[in-house]
Amino acid sequence: MSNIPGPKIADLYRKTNEIRQNTLDMCIRARTGHVTSSFSCAELLTALYQGGIMRYDPQNPKWEDRDRFILSKGQASPILYNVLADLGFFPKDWLDGFATGEGHFGVHLQGDIPGVEYTMGSLGHGLGIGSGVALAAKMGLKDYHTFVLMGDAECYEGSVWEAAMFAAHHRLNNLTAIVDRNGYGVMGATEEIVKLNPFDEKFKSFGWDVRKINGHSIEEICSALEDVRTRKTEKPLAIVADTVKGKGIEFIESVARWHGLAPLGEEGVKAKGQLGEYSEEVQRWATRKYL
Amino acid sequence: MGDEKISLKNISMRDAFFMNLYEIAREDPHVMVLSADMGAPALDRFRRDFGNRFINVGIAEHNMIAVATGLANEGKKVYTYAIAPFITSRCHEFTKVDASLMKTPLTLIGVGAGFGYEDSGPTHHTTEDISIMRALPGLEILSPSDSVIAGKCARYTYNSQHPCYLRLERQKVPLIYGDDEDVNQGFAELRKGSDLAIVSTGNMVHRALDVASKVGNLDVGVIDLYRPKQISPEFVQALSQYKRVVSLEEHLLAGGLGSIVAEAICDNRLPTQLKRIGINDKYIYKYGRDALHRAAGIDEQSVIAAVQNF
CATH class of the missing domain: 3.40.50.970 (Thiamin diphosphate (ThDP)-binding fold, Pyr/PP domains)
Structure with a gap:
């Protein structure tokens, strides 16, 4: 388990819940946005940004020594925008203009927004770019770490495995790939579309260290990431985070038809109700065994 | 130098x-x-x-x-x-x-x-x-x-x-330019003509120069557009000197150099007539450049004939 004290962990769950609520509100307002893809990686983002894992400076988004975070599953932009706004990378009222004519950003991730490293939306780009970023750190003897968050269905793209080979060959142990293994593509379960399992074995056979965790457990996420800078290996690290697509709103969890949609009208009200306020119960559902 | x-x-x-x-x-x-x-x-x-x-x-x-x-x-x-x-x-x-x-x-x-x-x-x-x-x-x-x-x-x-x-270009080709050529120009009028000009790019510029010197009955200019996205006022000016222009490319006609020249003529309302020579919507299973060029209609004889019949 991680070294983060219990009260801090509870704070992180509270923060995650707040970010989910704000993200849902934003998407309901805009009547669009990939809510389910955002919610499967909510705890992952909270742990990275607020769990003491990543180095960054909201006042200086291009700080040379910042860790590089690449959201390769760019359709989860709604939750990253909410995390960044919450930290003060840009004014919170920018969220109000999400996917509107006057807004700063839309459904897929936009690289010119403070705190966002690269434009993403087309899948399979992030790990290769992250490999270049990590290689540049090695060449320049810089100690920033590069994190790439991918979707599992994104890993159907062959370019992911081109990059996986490259990163292992070049011993990029300063690169961590986190896979949001929510088990779903657009139309259904990955194991019914084209089998991805045994998923972690794939990364292992490509020369990566692999850690399999519950991607909704802040404790497990922090524990898996707290030594990324000091690992005694030359292998890059893959975190396979088992998650639930749409986590937190029961009627959309792992239901394929909700991909890319925001619940509206009565369903929006119901969704907000199910998300609820932070409670010990929320913390328990986040960490329950589900796969 | x-x-x-x-x-x-x-x-x-x-x-x-x-x-x-x-x-x-x-x-x-x-x-x-x-x-x-x-x-x-x-x-x-x-x-x-x-x-x-x-x-x-x-x-x-x-x-x-x-x-x-x-x-x-x-x-x-x-x-x-x-x-x-x-x-x-x-x-x-x-x-x-x-x-x-x-x-x-x-x-x-x-x-x-x-x-x-x-x-x-x-x-x-x-x-x-x-x-x-x-x-x-x-x-x-x-x-x-x-x-x-x-x-x-x-x-x-x-x-x-x-x-x-x-x-x-993969093959070695003769030199055209001296070291004083400034690539910021984006193009060069290599040969002035009074009847028409051939606009080309890459290795086909050499074919254009050969053709220009061999069509005895016509005075043919040659323009090398080596930065084909840079349509400068100077390039348009060079085009506008000619009543007729032939584009020549070892490339499909769809969207290639001929299209670029057509757009330059159209967008600048030039009265210039254009004939495009290139590969017309096909792949070619031939081996050796000469055979490929003949099959595409961009060999020297075909280009001379096309220029003379324009």
Whole structure:
């Protein structure tokens, strides 16, 4: 388990819940946005940004020594925008203009927004770019770490495995790939579309260290990431985070038809109700065994 | 400078480019070359002297563009290198998103433009690169017609703040330019004529010059558009001198050089008539450049006939 004290962990769950609520509100307002893809990686983002894992400076988004975070599953932009706004990378009222004519950003991730490293939306780009970023750190003897968050269905793209080979060959142990293994593509379960399992074995056979965790457990996420800078290996690290697509709103969890949609009208009200306020119960559902 | 011209005489465009890039890399430790498992005599020295600044990424063009993008955004000056069809068509969407959309200043070098891989068949021909690469906003195309211009493209791309695609003829071709040519011009009127002009790019500029000197009954000018996306007022002015213009390309007619010239004429309301000569909507299984050119109708005799009948 991680070294983060219990009260801090509870704070992180509270923060995650707040970010989910704000993200849902934003998407309901805009009547669009990939809510389910955002919610499967909510705890992952909270742990990275607020769990003491990543180095960054909201006042200086291009700080040379910042860790590089690449959201390769760019359709989860709604939750990253909410995390960044919450930290003060840009004014919170920018969220109000999400996917509107006057807004700063839309459904897929936009690289010119403070705190966002690269434009993403087309899948399979992030790990290769992250490999270049990590290689540049090695060449320049810089100690920033590069994190790439991918979707599992994104890993159907062959370019992911081109990059996986490259990163292992070049011993990029300063690169961590986190896979949001929510088990779903657009139309259904990955194991019914084209089998991805045994998923972690794939990364292992490509020369990566692999850690399999519950991607909704802040404790497990922090524990898996707290030594990324000091690992005694030359292998890059893959975190396979088992998650639930749409986590937190029961009627959309792992239901394929909700991909890319925001619940509206009565369903929006119901969704907000199910998300609820932070409670010990929320913390328990986040960490329950589900796969 | 005359010595340099002589020394370039028997050197391919590729080697002329890499020779100059080597000199730049000696000055700047951030210069890197990524190759999709493709070498060149002039690259051997780069590999030997600059070690980890040459990376063979394997036959993985998508990843090459992505890795180059990551490196370039961390301050490296990155050149990616492959056979032309694979660095253009194969990874086109990566170039769109990572280089063009994100304005990443990296350079793509494709060797074997047109039918350069003359014995290899259509998989290795590159007869659509101008069309598809010019559709990428902010990405410049450089299409040199000799080793002088190709060599100058090293410094030009090094200084550029936008992505570039350098399309190189694979075979050695005679020199056209002196060392004083300024690539910022983007084109050169190599020969003035009073009846019509042939506009061409890359290796076909040599065919245009040959044809111009052989059609005895016509006074034919030749314009080399070696930066085909740069339609400058000076280029339009050069076109406007002619009542008739022939475009000549070793490329599909759809969206290629002929389309660029047609757009320049149309957008600037020139009264110039245009005849486009190029490959008309087909792939060709022929081996040897002469046979390919005859099949495409861009061999010398066909071009002379087309010019005379225009």
